[in-house]
Amino acid sequence: xxxxxIFALASGAGRAAxxxxxxSGVDSARILHSLAGKLPxxxxxxxRYLRDxxxxxxxxxxxxxxxxxxxxxxxxxxxxxxxxxxxxxxxxADALTALGARxxxxxxxxxxxxxxxxxxxxxxxxxxxxxxxxxSQQRRQALAQAxxxxxxxxxxxxxxxxxxxxxxxxxxxxxxxxxxNDLGDRARTGSKALGAEIRADLAEAPRGxxxxxxxxxxxxxxxxxxxxxxxxxxxxxxxxxVSPIAGTxxxxxxxxxxxxxxxxxxxxxxxxxETAEAIEGEGVRRALARAxxxxxxxxxxxxxxxPDPWTLALLGPDTVTIATKSDxxxxxxxxxxxxxxRTGAGIAALRDTLTRAAATRAGGEGLLTRPRHRAALNEAxxxxxxxxxxxxxxxxxxxxxxxxxxxxxxxxRVDVESxxxxxxxxxxxxx
Ligand SMILES: Nc1nc2c(ncn2[C@@H]2O[C@H](COP(=O)(O)OP(=O)(O)OP(=O)(O)O)[C@@H](O)[C@H]2O)c(=O)[nH]1
Ligand SMILES: [K+]
Ligand SMILES: [Mg+2]
Numbered sequence: 001x002x003x004x005x006i007f008a009l010a011s012g013a014g015r016a017a018x019x020x021x022x023x024s025g026v027d028s029a030r031i032l033h034s035l036a037g038k039l040p041x042x043x044x045x046x047x048r049y050l051r052d053x054x055x056x057x058x059x060x061x062x063x064x065x066x067x068x069x070x071x072x073x074x075x076x077x078x079x080x081x082x083x084x085x086x087x088x089x090x091x092x093a094d095a096l097t098a099l100g101a102r103x104x105x106x107x108x109x110x111x112x113x114x115x116x117x118x119x120x121x122x123x124x125x126x127x128x129x130x131x132x133x134x135x136s137q138q139r140r141q142a143l144a145q146a147x148x149x150x151x152x153x154x155x156x157x158x159x160x161x162x163x164x165x166x167x168x169x170x171x172x173x174x175x176x177x178x179x180x181n182d183l184g185d186r187a188r189t190g191s192k193a194l195g196a197e198i199r200a201d202l203a204e205a206p207r208g209x210x211x212x213x214x215x216x217x218x219x220x221x222x223x224x225x226x227x228x229x230x231x232x233x234x235x236x237x238x239x240x241x242v243s244p245i246a247g248t249x250x251x252x253x254x255x256x257x258x259x260x261x262x263x264x265x266x267x268x269x270x271x272x273x274e275t276a277e278a279i280e281g282e283g284v285r286r287a288l289a290r291a292x293x294x295x296x297x298x299x300x301x302x303x304x305x306x307p308d309p310w311t312l313a314l315l316g317p318d319t320v321t322i323a324t325k326s327d328x329x330x331x332x333x334x335x336x337x338x339x340x341x342r343t344g345a346g347i348a349a350l351r352d353t354l355t356r357a358a359a360t361r362a363g364g365e366g367l368l369t370r371p372r373h374r375a376a377l378n379e380a381x382x383x384x385x386x387x388x389x390x391x392x393x394x395x396x397x398x399x400x401x402x403x404x405x406x407x408x409x410x411x412x413r414v415d416v417e418s419x420x421x422x423x424x425x426x427x428x429x430x431x
Contacts, residue, residue, distance in 0.1 A: 074116030121412030137261030208366020221300030223271025
């Protein structure tokens with residue numbers, strides 16, 4: 001299927017104690033042999049001198065030989081555990097190129113693993129997510145997907161659907177016989193049940209997608225409400241400029257937070273007010289746009305001023321009302337969580353509230369983690385509705401075949417070329 005032999009640095013770039021270089025493809029054995037001498041036993045680490053064609057020693061390295069099919073890609077493959085210096089890496093890369101290997105494209109190792117049936121598309125996506133995971137919950141979700149949680153579910157749906165189709169086709173086949181024949185009814189009721197099963201998982205899809213993407217929380221309020229001060233307290237560093245001058249913040253300032261395992265982008269925004277000043281006006285426009293896109297807004301009202309109409313207009317189910325500067329007096333708005341960045345009062349309670357809010361929106365690992373999954377399964381569920389409602393046996397069978405195609409798109413068994421590029425473009429080189 002693939003004729004070239006590829007190589008790439010599988011570990012991080014830059015000077016390091018070790019660097020792991022990975023090789024995969026039909027020429028791996030020959031290349032490893034000319035670089036390091038006689039091949040070591042499969043999957044056993046051996047210490048070797050690596051030499052180029054002139055016999056010059058490039059490094060002393062640990063090498064591991066993975067003959068096909070027992071490798072990550074399913075092809076003949078090898079790993080070189082080198083000393084992580086730039087001259088070692090360039091020397092070995094030059095030697096590999098001279099021996100006929102070429103640098104890998106991003107995600108090419110995993111793409112080959114997919115093509116050789118080592119993993120399905122959802123497992124490949126899980127690996128990309130695992131590499132990108134920043135929090136413990138993201139890691140758990142990615143590990144489950146890489147370990148085949150969605151692949152197994154999708155294989156189960158596919159098997160159920162194939163069985164329904166077989167019943168339906170049998171019903172068509174034996175329609176003229178005198179045999180009692182409820183197979184067609186079974187296919188229709190089974191389609192309905194399978195559709196309901198898929199829809200139950202679809203209902204949970206937003207959580208998995210949100211955990212993968214992370215939540216966006218925006219801080220909003222009038223100028224001097226204490227937005228930047230709050231961002232700095234939650235970030236535990238001076239990320240944004242704080243000053244007594246109203247209209248200090250103009251650009252959106254973003255920091256990353258880990259709220260109980262849910263990754264969050266917290267955004268500080270320009271104070272909301274009517275302004276003739278062009279730059280501040282643009283800041284207000286951006287603040288409102290961010291509020292629109294945010295999963296959650298923190299609406300801030302300072303104790304020393306009356307609530308402003310701009311911030312009041314934002315209140316709703318996805319806002320947390322916060323009374324700031326509680327050291328200056330009682331809240332001016334009811335139902336608010338009172339905080340003071342000056343004394344630290346209410347900050348721990350706010351952190352708890354935010355962690356709970358994050359957990360309801362993205363907490364717990366989800367089975368479906370990408371819009372691609374949702375699209376394929378929505379399509380499958382719609383075809384199952386058609387199968388359940390169709391009168392003509394041929395139409396039931398046709399709808400079930402379409403369901404199989406939609407499910408195949410999820411695992412990557414049909415329409416492969418069109419989805420491969422979308423999935424593997426997110427990968428890093430060496431994976
Ligand atoms: N007394 C008191 N002052 C505070 C508190 N939090 C912030 N301030 C002060 O309020 C002023 C404005 O704070 P910022 O954090 O810059 O307010 P902001 O909402 O970001 O303001 P803009 O960016 O201009 O919209 C600063 O002088 C802060 O020191 C607080 O809890 N108590
Ligand atoms: K300010
Ligand atoms: Mg500010």
